Amino acid sequence: MVDLAIETAGLSKVYVGGSQSVPAVTGLDLEIRTGELFGLLGPNGAGKSTTIGMLTTLVTPTGGRATVAGADVIKRPVDVKRRISVVTQDTGLDRGLTLSQNLEMRGRLFGMSGRESRRRALELLEVFGLAERAKAKVGWVSGGQAQRLKIARSLMHRPDVLFLDEPTTGIDTQARLNLWEALRELHASGQTIVLTSHYLEEVESLCQRVAVIDDGSLLACDTVAGLKRTAGADTVFTMDFDGPAEPVAETAGKLPGVRRTETDGNRLRVYSTEPEGLFGKLADAGADHGLSVGNAFSTPPSLETAFLALTGRDFQA
Ligand SMILES: Nc1ncnc2c1ncn2[C@@H]1O[C@H](COP(=O)(O)OP(=O)(O)OP(=O)(O)O)[C@@H](O)[C@H]1O
Numbered sequence: 493m494v495d496l497a498i499e500t501a502g503l504s505k506v507y508v509g510g511s512q513s514v515p516a517v518t519g520l521d522l523e524i525r526t527g528e529l530f531g532l533l534g535p536n537g538a539g540k541s542t543t544i545g546m547l548t549t550l551v552t553p554t555g556g557r558a559t560v561a562g563a564d565v566i567k568r569p570v571d572v573k574r575r576i577s578v579v580t581q582d583t584g585l586d587r588g589l590t591l592s593q594n595l596e597m598r599g600r601l602f603g604m605s606g607r608e609s610r611r612r613a614l615e616l617l618e619v620f621g622l623a624e625r626a627k628a629k630v631g632w633v634s635g636g637q638a639q640r641l642k643i644a645r646s647l648m649h650r651p652d653v654l655f656l657d658e659p660t661t662g663i664d665t666q667a668r669l670n671l672w673e674a675l676r677e678l679h680a681s682g683q684t685i686v687l688t689s690h691y692l693e694e695v696e697s698l699c700q701r702v703a704v705i706d707d708g709s710l711l712a713c714d715t716v717a718g719l720k721r722t723a724g725a726d727t728v729f730t731m732d733f734d735g736p737a738e739p740v741a742e743t744a745g746k747l748p749g750v751r752r753t754e755t756d757g758n759r760l761r762v763y764s765t766e767p768e769g770l771f772g773k774l775a776d777a778g779a780d781h782g783l784s785v786g787n788a789f790s791t792p793p794s795l796e797t798a799f800l801a802l803t804g805r806d807f808q809a
Contacts, residue, residue, distance in 0.1 A: 497653050497684040498524035502556030505542050516542040518708045529679040531699030532688040539708040540688040544657050548578045561652035577646035580657040585630045592626040595645050602649035616644040620674045636667020656687045672698055696795045704802055711802045719798040726751055726763035728791045728800055731774055733758050733783040743777040754804055
């Protein structure tokens, strides 16, 4: 039997305000295994934060059910809260305290002894590459270090599941790479981590499995390799013509290796497993219809092309 850290069935949320209702998450069925580093990927407004909110008991579902670390989020929210930790953009640190004091205080709040809190704090400062700054005040450290400290603090009570909502938004590239390293280490130690991100490369580089969410619905859930295999094995060519691209799409669809074409006004998008020389052929097809090419680019097979294939839209963070 697979040991599940999270299980949802038909999980839904409709926000209602006055006469307006916004369906933010619709019928989400998810299974996240214990020990997984799992990614929720989707553009802004896709429903990632709402999903995390429901799984962490901060947002009340309007439909379906969810179990986190063995407890039902609606029936046993207090148990869920005890067994998880959440780090969001809004998570604050006590800037007047040192790094180690921030961690120790959290340990004491969770009922750990002074000695146990100090030991655990040292251990986590080490994992997150912060041991040398242990006695520094939070106000003196960089944004990236503060972000790592937030995650370290959230682990003081050894939560079963760690939720990270867009953990690297707003930090620089080096800090992001340092944080990725720490997360890989945590994952290797067996920690279950659920991460939301709108950075494709972050999810691609870190996560074992990924749920792709758009418009509140689950489009696919698989390993990164699996997603690429099923949805994104193609190189995607995007070309803007100086007139409607529809007639070019018809010709393009008959070229070898072309699996799919899409048009949006003057824009043509072609999904192909045989990218060699395709730009020239598409330009020729355009010329046959009296069209010239303006902007043109290709995207090699990646999570981005998988997202494109799943949604028919560019991934816009
Ligand atoms: N409290 C709220 N009241 C009304 N609508 C909301 C509320 N919170 C979110 N929404 C709407 O629900 C939808 C999903 O939002 P959500 O924040 O869950 O998406 P997201 O994928 O986390 O986006 P982002 O990456 O921008 O945080 C959006 O249309 C959003 O405007």
